[in-house]
Amino acid sequence: xxxxxxxxxxxxxxxxxxxxxxxxxxxxxxxxxxxxxxxxxxxxxxxxxxxxxxxxxxxxxxxxxxxxxxxxxxxxxxxxxxxxxxxxxxxxxxxxxxxxxxxxxxxxxxxxxxxxxxxxxx
Ligand code: AMP
Numbered sequence: 001x002x003x004x005x006x007x008x009x010x011x012x013x014x015x016x017x018x019x020x021x022x023x024x025x026x027x028x029x030x031x032x033x034x035x036x037x038x039x040x041x042x043x044x045x046x047x048x049x050x051x052x053x054x055x056x057x058x059x060x061x062x063x064x065x066x067x068x069x070x071x072x073x074x075x076x077x078x079x080x081x082x083x084x085x086x087x088x089x090x091x092x093x094x095x096x097x098x099x100x101x102x103x104x105x106x107x108x109x110x111x112x113x114x115x116x117x118x119x120x121x122x
Contacts, residue, residue, distance in 0.1 A: 001093055001101050003051050009102035013047055022078060027064045028071035039110025040081045044072045048102045052092040072105055081109030 019031035085108035
């Protein structure tokens with residue numbers, strides 16, 4: 001998947017589209033998902049132009065990697081999701097139905113989240 005500089009999260013980062021911000025630091029931004037699937041549903045994105053987790057982990061600087069990793073944990077704590085538990089999810093590519101081609105980690109919490117993934121279809 002190629003990086004599209006006009007993807008919706010790139011536009012949020014440029015301030016062209018609003019978001020309900022939760023956290024921001026030098027290298028990461030977190031905001032509430034526009035279509036929440038749970039009481040807690042946040043998205044954490046790096047500020048750099050990375051399509052997916054594998055892209056980010058291969059190319060990001062140590063400072064980006066550190067800030068992004070810390071941001072995910074901080075947002076989980078800030079939203080209280082650490083109290084009863086939460087799930088991190090990052091869809092990468094076609095098999096995972098990634099919609100937005102800018103790395104994002106979903107943080108889900110606030111309810112029991114069920115099984116990890118769909119059973120394979122027969
Ligand atoms: P994915 O399928 O993993 O690429 O997830 C993309 C997520 O982005 C979905 O959960 C959408 O609801 C969410 N989303 C799309 N547009 C926005 C937006 N403008 N603000 C916040 N979340 C968004």
